[in-house]
Amino acid sequence: MQTFRSDLIEGLSASPKSLSPKWFYDAEGSRLFEQITRLEEYYPTRQETALLRQTIPFWLDLIGPEAVLVELGSGASEKTRILLDAIAGLAAYVPLDISETALQAAASALRADYPHLDIRPVPGDFETLPDLPDDLPSGRRIGFFPGSTIGNLDRDAAIKLLAASRRMLGRNSLFILGVDLIKDRETLEAAYDDAQGVTSAFNMNLLHRANRELGTDFDTNSFRHRAIWNEAEARIEMHLESLRDQTIKLDGHRFRFRAGETLHTENSRKFDRERVVALAEAGGWSLVEMRVSTSPYVALALLRPKE
Ligand SMILES: C[S@@+](CC[C@H](N)C(=O)[O-])C[C@H]1O[C@@H](n2cnc3c(N)ncnc32)[C@H](O)[C@@H]1O
DSSP states (O other): OOOHHHHHHHHHHSSSEEOOGGGGOSHHHHHHHHHHTTSSSOHHHHHHHHHHHHHHHHHHHHHOTTOEEEEESOTTOTTHHHHHHHSTTOOEEEEEESOHHHHHHHHHHHHHHOTTSOBOOEEOOGGGOOOOOTTOOOSOEEEEEOTTGGGGSOHHHHHHHHHHHHHHHOTTOEEEEEEEBOOOHHHHHHHTSOTTOHHHHHHHHHHHHHHHHHOOOOOGGGEEEEEEEETTTTEEEEEEEESSOEEEEETTEEEEEOTTOEEEEEEEEOBOHHHHHHHHHHTTEEEEEEEEOSSSOEEEEEEEEOO
């Protein structure tokens, strides 16, 4: 099984050095992410929330009564409230997240505000989707994957996740996918490198987390946060750049960083309509409708299983 330790050893041994963004989300990482969502520069949450409010009423007929909402990477389940308020007669809500603290906190807050809703948190990794609970109500499954979290996966992993979701949710399901759209470098880089330094703290938390949990000896003052728009790959890259030559110890291993060398910690791929359709089709879904927000642009795609 992949653990933070085994992934970090593998990632620091690779060239170039890299690590999966899923390890950002310990309790502190989830807290910092929530702070990011409230930043002026971080338009995706604001735009997607407004777009969800506008769009969901148009999709209610397709969703129908007694649906079961299954959310991947649910975090604080804040946007979910828009769906919970709009979908009458929802039979159950299944949030799935790798961060148990975020998942349990979100479930308790929702239970207080929606006392009649059947809420079934599932801790887990969406890259190896667990089964849904056996005793879920039998209504139509509605997958919900907002926040452009799909953009953190490379193309193969995103296709694998969509195909696994298609199997997990069944023939009669729908899938609501939130994606961030390709736009100018300035807007994109500011969203991932805010003036207050919250995104920097979020990125750096990986090193603090490794020191806390794995006993590494990262000197966090000798790394800096970088966010770079890679236009050719249509993705924002986040890196931690070493400011000097240094060696990191982890168990019996020693990993050398040269000054200027980076640990690549996240890709956030950006999309256009063509890319969304191609990805959905490759994962076994077809596009029913895609709705786009006002500028800065994000989109919500409604998918149904391919015939
Ligand atoms: C970009 S945040 C989005 C949070 C929320 N859905 C939103 O739209 O604001 C990504 C979320 O996915 C979770 N996550 C990241 N990688 C994951 C994985 N491999 N499996 C399950 N959850 C994951 C994180 O804990 C976090 O809550």
